[in-house]
Amino acid sequence: MGITSPERLADEENLNSINLTSSLTEKLIALDANGETDQNAILELKTTISRDRQSAQVESLERLKGVLPDDTVRKIHTAQETGAYNWLTCLPIRAKGFSLNKQEFVDAVALSYGWPVEGIPKNCAYGSPNDVNHTMTCKRGGFVCIRHEEVRDVTGSMLREVCRDVSTEPTLLPLDGEQLQYRTANTANEARVDVSARGF
Known part of the structure; x- marks a missing residue:
C-alpha cells in the first residue's frame, strides 16, 4: 500500500518522458511522416528507466531504515513479504473468511501501517x-x-x-502404567x- 508522491517525482518523470519520446519528437519537428521509430530502442529505454526507478526506491528505503526505529523497520519487512496485501485484492468470499466488515477493514489497515488500533484497553x-x-x-x-x-x-x-x-x-x-519418553507429554x-x- 505504499503510495509515491507525484510532486517529488514530477521532475524525474518529466525527464524520463522527454527521453522516451525524443525520437518521435524529432520526427514530428522534421515533418517526417514516413520514418518509423526504433521500437527495440524504446523498449530498452523503458527497461532502463524502470530499473533506475526501482534502484532509487531501494536506496531511499535503505536510507530510511538507518534512521527509523527498529519496530518500524520490522513492520516494513513484514509489509514487503510476498502476498502481504493479497487481502486487499481478493474476492470478499464470506465462506473463506475474506469478507471484512467496516471495523475489521479499519483494524487491518491500522495493523498494516503500524498505527494504533482504536478501542483496545x-x-x-x-x-x-x-x-x-x-x-x-x-x-x-x-x-x-x-x-x-x-x-x-x-x-x-x-x-x-x-x-x-x-x-x-x-x-x-x-495411560495404564506406560512411560512416555518426553517430559512435555500430557x-x-x-x-x-x-x-x-x-x-x-
Whole structure:
C-alpha cells in the first residue's frame, strides 16, 4: 500500500518522458511522416528507466531504515513479504473468511501501517501494558488460543477431504502404567489430541 508522491517525482518523470519520446519528437519537428521509430530502442529505454526507478526506491528505503526505529523497520519487512496485501485484492468470499466488515477493514489497515488500533484497553486484564504486540502474544489472552484453534480447524478440514473418520480434539485413552519418553507429554486422564484421522 505504499503510495509515491507525484510532486517529488514530477521532475524525474518529466525527464524520463522527454527521453522516451525524443525520437518521435524529432520526427514530428522534421515533418517526417514516413520514418518509423526504433521500437527495440524504446523498449530498452523503458527497461532502463524502470530499473533506475526501482534502484532509487531501494536506496531511499535503505536510507530510511538507518534512521527509523527498529519496530518500524520490522513492520516494513513484514509489509514487503510476498502476498502481504493479497487481502486487499481478493474476492470478499464470506465462506473463506475474506469478507471484512467496516471495523475489521479499519483494524487491518491500522495493523498494516503500524498505527494504533482504536478501542483496545490501555492495560490487559492482568495489569500488563497493552498494545497490539501484547494483545497478540499474551498467554492469558484469547488470540493465542484462537490462532491455535484456527490451525486445528483448517488441518481437520483438509484431512476430511482425503481421510475417513476425522475428528478434532478427541480424548486419548488413559495411560495404564506406560512411560512416555518426553517430559512435555500430557499424561492427564482427559488429555486430547488436536486432530485425529484414520485411513484414506
